[in-house]
Amino acid sequence: MDRLGSRCPLPGYSRPSVLICFLILATSFLMYPMLRTLSLQLHSAITGSYISGTHSIVFVNCPNEQIARDIARGILDKKLAASVNILPKTSSLFFWKGEIEEATEVLLLIKTKTSKVLMLSGFIRLVHPFEIPEVFSLPMDQGDVHYLKWLEEGMEED
Template sequence: MLRTLSLWLHSAVTGSYVSGTYSIVFVNCPNEQIARDIARASLDKKLAASVNILPKASSLYFWNGEIEEATEILLLIKTKTSRVHVLSSYIRLVHPFEIPEVFSLPMDQGDVHYFKWLEEGMEED
């Protein structure tokens, strides 16, 4: 929490972006309707500022000792790094997979105006 506050203050004072303030969360979904439901709810709950839905990702993976193959929908969820844990917990609650694929990568560099837009998109009303 203290780190998040200090990053926010640094960004506000300098007008620059501090690496790692935002993250992209990757989530595979079994179909487009579930992907859209998770995307919309994440936005409604202000857990994300933007979500891309990428159709028809081919997935191969081990499950119960066997190689499985499936077509899934990939979500790219842009959020504050400080909210990744809450977002991941929410996804586990609503996702139909026994073990949903949910992981994040911090955003290292990018356009300062885009990061400001992300911040504004996640502000509480």
């Protein structure tokens, strides 16, 4: 063991194997999410199964149907989603600046990849007229394989 320690190029380290083990563990820990995602995608491609949480439904309230349509078209033009449903006339009650408010709004149901939710949220903040637009998402647990494939194709870059 002394011979190994005497050849260590770093001063103060008598055991280079400890440093190497630490670097391998740290790299493995940092790479785990990416490696897990890649392995799940490979498994999904081979077996044709769906990876839960790959897609999400994003909910956004808009003040009227015209604004909802404009936002929906912008989302689709930028390929941030494959499909947007516009559900008219929802009644909303909410706290705003310490008071209970009541409004009629239009709800967008946006189907997208979970990986695009952050970009989608940023886009909505830029174009939405509300000071704080309601934007939240729920991951899809399951779905028809053909529909989910269609979602993927709808968001492919040209």
